[in-house]
Amino acid sequence: METIVEVDGVPYTFVTENGTTALRLDNKTTASNDTNPADLHLPDIWLVTRSNGMPLFAVRPDVCDKPFRILSADKLYAEKIQWFEPLADFYRERLWVNPKSSVEGSEVYDAYKQHTWQTIIDFAIVDRPSFVYYRNLPGDWKKQSEGGAKFLLCLVEGDPYWTDGLGQIPFAVDTFRKYWEETREVDAAILKTGQTGLDWADGTLGGSDNGSENVYDNFIIIRACLWASENFELVLEKRPMSAQRFGPSGATVASTVFKPSSATRLKTLIDSGTLAKYKTWKP
Known part of the structure; x- marks a missing residue:
């Protein structure tokens, strides 16, 4: 072929x-007495x-x-x-x-777990307990049939990615939402999510990839956080509770509500300015 x-x-x-x-290198036919070697590029x-x-x-x-x-x-x-x-x-x-990567039935097509950004988003917006993003549990996107399905590579709308890189998206979206609700501040939530990603680098608490932290996983985490900041809304709600504990006005409870906008942030490379703002590793 x-x-x-x-x-x-x-x-x-x-x-x-x-x-x-x-x-295959095709070369020109030369005379029998031509002793000069052909230049094959x-x-x-x-x-x-x-x-x-x-x-x-x-x-x-x-x-x-x-x-x-x-x-x-x-x-x-x-x-x-x-x-x-x-x-x-x-x-x-x-x-x-x-x-042929996008041609169903071809050998190339079958090398990838085929996805759209929307199918990844559909998985990422589901509310889950944080612990299920631990390696091999139901939030571990790269292992789930509706996620990476244990493929090495995914094709997302024609673009190939390592599956484990995309697997950072659901984790980052969920973790960002948690920290946004706690801090009520986008930048702080992104930085805390990035640090959590470092703390769980190999899918276990305190795990490490045994190398530089300037790796694509951490960049994808930033992409996912920025996407979540534009596709969720922080809602503050006053709830009447025990006056003895919270005072007569009750407590203000924060939640994040999905308000779909676009997938652009998930597709967008991290530029130097964004990296300088949200990088949580050294150097």
Whole structure:
């Protein structure tokens, strides 16, 4: 099977056979007495494939990287490479996505758990106790059938993401709402949510990813908090309670009510100004 990948305006043909993908380089025919070696140009590209060799997408290597590779998505994930948050560690620019990724029934389509931003939102807005976001419990989106369904990759409206990155969204939305109700201040709630994300980095209290904290998970948490701040409304309600405990006017109770606006914040990269404002890790 042949797949055409265009890199900087130049088309390259990759051939997949028997679970292996290779770049096909077509060279011109030369005279028999021509002893000069042919100049074969390899594209500056890392082509990411399924385990069966089917091309999924491609990223551009950094200047210090090996310029040409064909590697599986599992290998790319093990190297912590990501292509959706430029200011986070291990970023590589995404160059190409297989156009069959959104074609139902294709091998490429089946490599992903297919989602829209709305399906992720539908999961994230459900009220749940905070403890269910613990690893492997019902709030652990990446493991749920209506969430990541244990896939390594999700395709969201044509864009690939690591599933564990998107899995931060429901946790962050729920946690932000909790802190917003407590603090009644958006910025404080975002910062407290970010810190909670660090405290539960591997899905367990006090867990750590054993590396830099400038990783895509924490950027997705900021995205989710900003989205929640624009799609929920903080409602303050006076409730009559024991005058002895709360005084004659009772207590003011805060709640967050879903007021859908748009999914734009979930799609939007974190820029340097936003990062400086909400970053909860060092350096």
